[in-house]
Amino acid sequence: MAGIDIEGLATVYPNGVRAVDGLDLHVADGEFFALLGPSGCGKTTLLRTIAGLEPATEGTVRIDAADVTRTEPGKRGVAMVFQDYALFPHMNVSENITYPLKVRRVAMATRTATAERTAGELSLQGLLERKPAQLSGGQQQRVALARAIASQGKVLLLDEPLSNLDARLRLEARTFLKKLQRDLGITTVFVTHDQAEALALADRIAVMESGKLRQLGSPREVFARPANTFVANFIGSTPMNLLPGTVAAATGEVGAVSVAGGSLPATTVSVPADAEVTVGIRPEYLTVASGDVTGPALRGVVVVAENLGTQSLVTVDCDGTLVGVTVPEETEPSPGTAVVLTAPASRVLLYDRDSGELLARQPTPVAS
Amino acid sequence: MASPSAPVEGVAPARGRGPARDVAGLGVGRAFGFVAPAFLLIGAFLIFPALWTIYIGITNYRLTGVEAVSPSVVGLSNYTKALNDALFHNALWLTLVFVLGSAIIGQNILGFTLAWIMRRTRPAVRRTVEAFVLLAWILPSTVVAYLWVAFYDRDGGTLNSLLGTQGTAWLIDYPMACLVVFNTWRGTAFSMMLYSSALQAVPPSQLESARMFGASGWQTLRDVVFPHIRGHVLTNTLLISLWTANDFSPFLLTKGGPNHESETVPVYIYNVALQGGELGYSSAISFLLLIANLLVSLVYLRLLRRRS
Numbered sequence: 001m002a003g004i005d006i007e008g009l010a011t012v013y014p015n016g017v018r019a020v021d022g023l024d025l026h027v028a029d030g031e032f033f034a035l036l037g038p039s040g041c042g043k044t045t046l047l048r049t050i051a052g053l054e055p056a057t058e059g060t061v062r063i064d065a066a067d068v069t070r071t072e073p074g075k076r077g078v079a080m081v082f083q084d085y086a087l088f089p090h091m092n093v094s095e096n097i098t099y100p101l102k103v104r105r106v107a108m109a110t111r112t113a114t115a116e117r118t119a120g121e122l123s124l125q126g127l128l129e130r131k132p133a134q135l136s137g138g139q140q141q142r143v144a145l146a147r148a149i150a151s152q153g154k155v156l157l158l159d160e161p162l163s164n165l166d167a168r169l170r171l172e173a174r175t176f177l178k179k180l181q182r183d184l185g186i187t188t189v190f191v192t193h194d195q196a197e198a199l200a201l202a203d204r205i206a207v208m209e210s211g212k213l214r215q216l217g218s219p220r221e222v223f224a225r226p227a228n229t230f231v232a233n234f235i236g237s238t239p240m241n242l243l244p245g246t247v248a249a250a251t252g253e254v255g256a257v258s259v260a261g262g263s264l265p266a267t268t269v270s271v272p273a274d275a276e277v278t279v280g281i282r283p284e285y286l287t288v289a290s291g292d293v294t295g296p297a298l299r300g301v302v303v304v305a306e307n308l309g310t311q312s313l314v315t316v317d318c319d320g321t322l323v324g325v326t327v328p329e330e331t332e333p334s335p336g337t338a339v340v341l342t343a344p345a346s347r348v349l350l351y352d353r354d355s356g357e358l359l360a361r362q363p364t365p366v367a368s
Numbered sequence: 369m370a371s372p373s374a375p376v377e378g379v380a381p382a383r384g385r386g387p388a389r390d391v392a393g394l395g396v397g398r399a400f401g402f403v404a405p406a407f408l409l410i411g412a413f414l415i416f417p418a419l420w421t422i423y424i425g426i427t428n429y430r431l432t433g434v435e436a437v438s439p440s441v442v443g444l445s446n447y448t449k450a451l452n453d454a455l456f457h458n459a460l461w462l463t464l465v466f467v468l469g470s471a472i473i474g475q476n477i478l479g480f481t482l483a484w485i486m487r488r489t490r491p492a493v494r495r496t497v498e499a500f501v502l503l504a505w506i507l508p509s510t511v512v513a514y515l516w517v518a519f520y521d522r523d524g525g526t527l528n529s530l531l532g533t534q535g536t537a538w539l540i541d542y543p544m545a546c547l548v549v550f551n552t553w554r555g556t557a558f559s560m561m562l563y564s565s566a567l568q569a570v571p572p573s574q575l576e577s578a579r580m581f582g583a584s585g586w587q588t589l590r591d592v593v594f595p596h597i598r599g600h601v602l603t604n605t606l607l608i609s610l611w612t613a614n615d616f617s618p619f620l621l622t623k624g625g626p627n628h629e630s631e632t633v634p635v636y637i638y639n640v641a642l643q644g645g646e647l648g649y650s651s652a653i654s655f656l657l658l659i660a661n662l663l664v665s666l667v668y669l670r671l672l673r674r675r676s
Contacts, residue, residue, distance in 0.1 A: 053576055074582025086573035090595040099591070100581040151581055 002064030002077070002154040002187055003029045004050060009059035010211075011042075011049045019045035021211035022059070027204075032181050033189045034202035038234065042211035043191045047157050050189065051080050064154055074103075079153030083160040085144035087132040093119070093143050094128040100151035118146045122180070138169050142176075149184065156181075158190035162197055174200055195235045199223060207231045225349065229278060229356035232349070238283045238313050241323050244353070245279040247271050257350065261319025262298035265345035271359050278351040283313060285347035286325040288333065289340040298323060298341040305332040316341060418658075425652035431645035439648065446652035456653060458628055459636035463613055465544060466551065466632050471612035472605055474552030479559025479604075484589075486560075487567055498560070505557035513620030516550050520621075543622045543630035550621060551612060559604055566600035567593070599672060606668040610661055633657050 004027040011020040019042040027033045035043040048054040050061055052073035060069045068076045079100075087096050095102075097118055098111040106114075119128055122142040132140055141161070148156055161177060162170045178201050181188050192198050198205045199219040207215045207222060207230075215227040226232035232240045245259030247266075255271075256263045259279045271277065289297060300318030312332040316323045316339060325341055333339055350359045390396055425446055429439035450456050482501065486494045504512070519526045522537040538546050570593055578588045594601075616634045618624070624631035624639055631639065633653065641650035 051580060053579070072582070073576075073580050078580065080577070080580050082573040082577060084571065084573050086571065086577040088574060088592060088595070091591075099578075102591075103578075103581045103583045103587055 003027055003031075004155060004187065004189065005060075005062040005065075006050070007060050007062075009046070009049065009061060010057045011045050011054050012057040018211050019054075020049060023211070023213055025206060025213065025216070027187060027189060030185045030187055032178070032201060032203045033187075034198035034205045035189065035191045035208060036195060036198040036205050036234075037193065037208035037214075039193055041208040043193075043208050044159060045211075046208070047080075047159055047189060047191045050155075051078050051157055052076050077154040078157060079148035079151045079155070080157040081141075081144045081148050081159065081161060083163060085132075085140050085164070087140060087143055087147075089132055092129050092131055093124060093135070096132065096143055097146045097150050099147060114150050118150050121149070122146045136169075137165050138173055141165065141173060145177075145180070149186075154187065156186050156188040158188065160192060161190055162192070162194070177201065196237055199235070207234065224347075225358065226280070227358050229280065229351050232280050232351070236282060236284075238308070238324060238326060241279075241281050241283065241286075242351070243279045243281075243321055243323065245277055245350075247273055247275045247277060247350070256296045257348065260298055260300070260321035260323060262300075262341075263296035264298065264343055264348050265296045266348040266350055267345050271350055276353045277359065278353055278356070280349040280351055281343055281347060283324040283326045286323070286341050286343050288314070288325060288327055288331075289342045293340050293342055295342070300339060300341070302333045302335050302337045302339055304335060307332075314339075421651045421654055424648055425655050427648045429648040429651075431642070431647055433645075435648075442648070446649050447656070449649060450653055450656060455628060455631070456633075456636065459631050459633045462544065462630065463632040463634075466547060466615075466618070467609050467612045469544075469548035470551035471555065471608040474548060475555045475559045475608050475612075476601070476605060478552060478556045480563045482556065482560045483563035483567055486564065501557045501560055504554050509617045509620060512554060513617055516546075516621060520546055539622055540626050543626065547618045547621060547630055547632075551615065551617070554617070555608060555612065559608060562600060562604045563597070566597040570596045602668055602672050606665060609664060613661060613664075614657070 004025070006023055006025040009020055009023045009025075010018060012018050021042070023046065035046055037043045045054055049056050050063075052068070052071060056069050060067055062068065063076060063078065088099065091099065094112070094115040097115045098106075101111045101114060115128060119125055122145060124139065124142055124146060127135065127139060127143075132143065135143065141164070158177075162173055165173055174197065181201075190201070199222070202219060204216065204218055205222050206213055209230055215222055215231045217225075217227075222231060223235055226235055226240070229242055232242060243259050245257040245264075248256040248258055248263060255266055257266045257277065257279050264279065264281065266279070286298075298316070298318045300316040300323065303315045303317050303322065305315075306313045307329075308326070310329050311326045312329065314325050314327055314332055316325060318341070323341065327333075351357060352359055390399070392399065394402070424439075426441055426443060427439040428435050428442045428446075430436050482497065486497060489497075517539070520538040522528070522535060522540075525538070527538060528534050528536055574592050574596075575588060578592050583591065613632075614634055615632075616638070618630060618632055619635045619638060622630040624635040628636075634657070637650045637653050637657070640646050640653065644650075
């Protein structure tokens with residue numbers, strides 16, 4: 001078991017593209033770590049650089065404290081599962097799983113035993129004689145995982161582990177993968193472009209854009225307190241409301257921002273009054289108020305309601321600005337209804353209008 | 369021209385027995401009309417000569433003399449003669465050596481090696497190498513033969529100058545080795561091109577997977593690359609074996625000499641027919657070569673089918 005330390009890492013392609021651009025990252029021993037970002041953000045290149053498949057241009061990669069920046073992929077103690085699983089079509093499941101051992105010339109008896117044991121761990125019993133083409137997508141993935149585990153790497157790398165599965169199987173595989181990682185306790189880094197997948201699986205998430213790290217944190221942190229508007233936009237299945245606003249004079253700890261013709265409470269301690277900001281508020285954290293509201297609130301008219309299953313996304317026109325808010329099922333107001341929206345101050349995030357960065361870590365908010 | 373929606377003249381509705389015979393709506397007669405020129409050409413230049421060769425093979429037809437005017441049918445005596453002809457046995461053996469050395473081993477391995485190396489080189493280098501290798505393939509045999517005669521020449525030949533072995537008559541002292549090297553050089557382009565495209569079909573993730581497990585180059589070739597291109601290897605080997613077995617360019621270098629030492633079957637056929645004048649006998653041998661080619665093809669097809 002081992003941690004991964006990355007310092008000042010850059011991977012530059014021959015055409016001059018800096019796919020990974022000066023990255024520092026530490027993955028702790030036994031951690032389930034996600035590299036998340038839109039396509040082309042360099043997350044796969046970073047994974048491949050850790051694996052040794054792409055040469056690092058600058059910086060160092062350490063696995064288990066050993067510098068492996070210039071080490072051959074096969075000697076890094078790293079196992080990787082490719083997006084298409086890369087199973088060898090002419091070998092059966094057993095041969096596929098034990099191929100890493102065959103390369104090392106391990107005795108046949110040991111190989112057979114390993115195949116049976118690993119197949120057992122990944123519920124592949126009875127499939128050992130089959131060829132990959134005779135397996136379902138989920139089974140193929142488990143064979144690829146079994147093969148990676150059989151290679152006894154200190155670190156497991158997964159490239160888009162769930163993207164080749166259909167929607168229903170994906171949820172099953174997600175649960176399976178998380179449990180497997182917990183059971184094995186192996187340091188695992190995976191790449192995904194799906195924020196829901198990263199939130200569900202990872203202990204920590206690194207959000208990347210153009211080869212740079214935009215935020216590093218637990219799923220909760222990344223979801224609730226995106227460090228900048230890029231992350232705010234990217235994370236969450238319903239997009240965060242990002243609205244232009246102005247900081248109102250603070251009274252005590254809880255201040256307010258004027259936004260969309262109304263106002264919202266916000267902890268504005270370190271932000272000067274009248275500052276132009278971008279106000280970020282997740283639809284999930286806005287509530288449609290019932291009865292009279294005395295504090296800061298947004299007032300508007302319902303434009304449209306979209307059913308999301310257990311909840312609905314309601315779009316409200318607040319003085320010409322469209323604001324999204326989720327409401328529990330069967331409570332959606334019909335279009336044309338006037339509504340009042342409120343939010344707890346702790347959920348209202350203020351971003352610098354120009355740089356898009358979250359403004360000064362606001363102090364722990366008072367319970368609202 | 370009839371409008372597209374109108375039923376085309378002469379199309380009989382399918383009567384439910386077998387597939388429709390006239391799908392294009394041309395009418396069977398007109399359809400045959402279109403195919404006829406091709407049939408005529410094939411018939412005149414391929415089928416008729418082949419049948420004629422088989423016929424001549426059972427006669428004592430000669431280039432000159434009485435039998436040139438009135439050949440008589442001699443049955444299978446040409447074939448029995450071939451079975452006991454030491455020179456024919458020699459030619460068969462030399463053809464086998466030629467095919468094994470220059471095609472199955474030479475062109476195959478050199479072509480694959482070039483394709484494997486070129487896979488990772490810069491496009492400019494790859495294109496240059498490909499152009500040179502292809503040049504060897506597309507130049508006319510006569511030109512190529514002249515180049516190689518000059519290369520192997522005893523007095524002032526390029527090879528002797530390179531090795532400092534003035535006075536060595538390569539084509540006389542080592543005729544078969546010369547032919548094997550020559551034909552490997554000449555025919556490698558095809559194997560290289562075929563393997564280049566075959567290697568594209570190997571998924572990169574499988575190669576990288578093997579690399580992640582620490583597989584050596586040889587292990588990767590054996591366990592990942594080879595199983596993927598097995599069909600290509602068989603097809604390529606079949607084609608180059610047949611081409612090499614039927615190749616006549618050895619004649620341009622050595623004329624089969626010295627003393628029949630480089631007389632492969634096609635050269636032997638030519639020498640028997642046109643030097644010896646025994647057209648009947650040479651036709652019989654031609655037919656035997658055809659049969660041998662057919663047998664080799666059948667074996668390859670068998671192997672190919674077993675794969676799928």
